[in-house]
Amino acid sequence: SQQGEEDPQALSIQEGENATMNCSYKTSINNLQWYRQNSGRGLVHLILIRSNEREKHSGRLRVTLDTSKKSSSLLITASRAADTASYFCAIIYTGANSKLTFGKGITLSVRP
Amino acid sequence: DAGITQSPRHKVTETGTPVTLRCHQTENHRYMYWYRQDPGHGLRLIHYSYGVKDTDKGEVSDGYSVSRSKTEDFLLTLESATSSQTSVYFCAISGVGQDYSPLHFGNGTRLTVT
Numbered sequence: 001s002q003q004g005e006e007d008p009q010a011l012s013i014q015e016g017e018n019a020t021m022n023c024s025y026k027t028s029i030n031n032l033q034w035y036r037q038n039s040g041r042g043l044v045h046l047i048l049i050r051s052n053e054r055e056k057h058s059g060r061l062r063v064t065l066d067t068s069k070k071s072s073s074l075l076i077t078a079s080r081a082a083d084t085a086s087y088f089c090a091i092i093y094t095g096a097n098s099k100l101t102f103g104k105g106i107t108l109s110v111r112p
Numbered sequence: 113d114a115g116i117t118q119s120p121r122h123k124v125t126e127t128g129t130p131v132t133l134r135c136h137q138t139e140n141h142r143y144m145y146w147y148r149q150d151p152g153h154g155l156r157l158i159h160y161s162y163g164v165k166d167t168d169k170g171e172v173s174d175g176y177s178v179s180r181s182k183t184e185d186f187l188l189t190l191e192s193a194t195s196s197q198t199s200v201y202f203c204a205i206s207g208v209g210q211d212y213s214p215l216h217f218g219n220g221t222r223l224t225v226t
Contacts, residue, residue, distance in 0.1 A: 003154060030211055042116075042202055042217030043155070088154065092210055099170065100210045102147075102155040 002026060004072075004089040004103040012109040019076040021106045023089030026070065030092040033100070034063060034074045037086045046074070046087075051094075079110045115139045116218035118203050124224045131190040133221050135203030137183075143206045144186040145170075145215065146178060148199040155202065161186055162209075193225045 004023040013019050023032065031050045035043040047063045049056050049072065055064050062075040076083055089103040115138035125131050135144060145160040147170075157170030159178040167178050175197060177189045190197055200222050204215040 033214055035214075040219075042219045043204075043215070045214035045216065048214050090155075098211075099157055099160070100215065104152060104154040 002091070002093060002101050004032075004091050004101070006087075006089050006103040006106045008106060009104075010107040010109070012111065013079055014111050015079060015081055017079055019079050019083070019108055019110070021074045021076075021087055021089075021108070022071060023073070023091075023103060024069075024071045025091055025093075028094045029067070030094050030098065032063075032065060032072050032092075033090045034061075034072075035088045035090060035102075037088065037105070039085075043088060076108075079108075081110050081112045084108060084110045116203060116205060116216060118201075118218040118221050120221060121219070122222045124226060125193050126226055127194060128192050131193050131223065131225075133188045133201055133203075133223070135186045135188070135218060137186075137203075137205050139205060139207070139216070140183060141205040141207045141216075142183075143209065144180065145204040145206075146176075146186065146188045147202045147204060148172065148197075149202060149220070150199050158188065158201075190223075193223075195225050197223065198225045199223060 004025045007022045033048045034046040037043045049065045060077045065072045086105040088105045117136045119134045146158040147155040156172045161167045161180040203218040206213045
């Protein structure tokens with residue numbers, strides 16, 4: 001399996017703090033995506049970053065991609081209790097007919 | 113939820129029985145996917161469709177079949193359910209291929225095979 005490796009597996013922070021989550025992978029990629037999943041719900045897309053991009057922002061979210069280190073980070077600034085969820089890194093590797101491969105997820109808990 | 117409805121939301125069935133899960137979309141998207149989510153495995157692709165009557169296998173397709181007779185509906189069938197198929201099943205859609213476009217997910221079907 002070529003799942004991305006997410007780190008840490010679980011993270012607990014206080015409201016207002018920043019949360020940083022990491023994803024590492026092994027071979028060259030086409031793009032990397034981050035998704036959020038609230039309990040009992042489907043996944044929601046957060047950000048897609050392509051292999052030729054280094055950083056993308058969306059509101060309080062910042063995603064970086066370092067292809068030389070084969071890693072990506074998702075930063076959530078000024079976290080809120082509503083950010084409590086599981087976060088998944090998903091990767092499209094280069095190559096014909098490559099499909100999105102999801103990691104096992106990171107559980108983020110934001111304490112009020 | 114991007115106009116995706118999965119039915120049923122919950123199902124309990126016995127080993128050996130056939131089961132069909134339905135995904136209905138109102139977005140007129142070309143691509144539809146079935147994933148299963150299990151603890152310790154993340155999401156794994158079962159089958160996908162790139163158009164009406166056009167389907168292909170994913171990573172964990174054994175024991176599953178799919179059909180897509182209309183743009184809006186994608187059916188997942190477990191021909192003879194086994195306990196290892198107890199899982200949460202998610203349908204997802206995208207307008208263009210995954211190289212260019214993120215996925216939009218339904219809220220899942222929790223299937224228990226006893």
